[in-house]
Amino acid sequence: MRHRLSDRDLAILGALQRVRLLSLRQLQRLFFVDGSPSARTRRSQLLMTRLTKVGVVVRFSRVIGGIRAGSSGYIYGLSGLGQAVINADGPAGGKRRRTWETKPYFQDHMLEVSELYVQLVEQHWAGQSELLAFDSEPNAWRHFTGPGGELVVVKPDAYIRLGTAALESSTFVEVDLSTETLPTIQRKSQRYIDYWHSGMEQQLRGVFPKVLWLVKDEHRQERIDGVIRKLAHDAHALFETGLLGTGGKLLGGSASGSAA
CATH class of the missing domain: 1.10.10.10 (Winged helix-like DNA-binding domain superfamily/Winged helix DNA-binding domain)
Incomplete structure (x- = not known):
């Protein structure tokens, strides 16, 4: 074949x-x-x-x-x-x-991740940014030992590395279609913070990626921004929110990148 x-x-x-x-x-x-x-x-x-x-x-x-x-x-x-x-x-x-x-919701979710990939490829062709890596789930997932010694899995929808000018940025992307509760968003965000504190990503790749939440509308964006503000103050810089459909431009610009 x-x-x-x-x-x-x-x-x-x-x-x-x-x-x-x-x-x-x-x-x-x-x-x-x-x-x-x-x-x-x-x-x-x-x-x-x-x-x-x-x-x-x-x-x-x-x-x-x-x-x-x-x-x-x-x-x-x-x-x-x-x-x-x-x-x-x-x-x-x-x-x-x-x-x-799968169910239509999961197909919609996967297609939003696919759309982000297509946008980044198009920007790569246009010379706006260099697409160095795009891993969707499960290749984007990370495993680490939690605060209590338990095995924890961080499950971003995508892990992306881009080159722009002389800079390289890394980002974990979460596609949000407004189906999860805000407490769930908070738990997922805290899991990224715990992974950041573990130091494993920094040891393996030198930096910890920005976590970008891509959402359907400004109302949802405001609500997730509110969740982020309630997290530990020193972790606020890890997170960013944006609208679906603009993820490629957001990632390819200067607003998003490695956190630390």
Whole structure:
């Protein structure tokens, strides 16, 4: 199967391994950048239909954008065969994952992470920032020993390293779709503080990344800002909030970066 696929085919599988789900429109922006919009749509539809038929990707039944979106609104993920083709084993060499035919909320969440990745790739091409690393979950997760000696896992949605001018920034990203309670946000934030205090990230990578919460609207942003203000004063600089859709620009600018 690997020999039957082109370099672009394999690159598409690699992108799906990285972010788990991509819409057809996102795939167009990554892999079909030449030609008119209609030509790009047609070529991407034909290629993804072929990859679906040979069994390396799965096209999910849900359509983004409603019935008018048609095939341009489909969502794609890796199949088990697609994972085998690119040797996408689990993080500890375990079983390969199944495809992600998940609830709409989880698909929305994954697609927001994918959108951030696509934005950063586009900024990389435009010379606005250099995308050095983009790890989505579970590769972005961190394990450390908590204050009581227990094993604790920090689960950011993405870990990102960018180069801008002579600087390099590192960021943990949390995508928030307003489904979690504020006490849950506080507990997750405290877990980052505990990880910061452990010193493990600084020892391994030299710095502790900024933690960026990306939210749906300004009201939610104000509420999460309120949670952050209630945390220990010396930890406030670890956190930043921003709006979904602007994450690429925020990360590529000077506002976000390594905390300490």
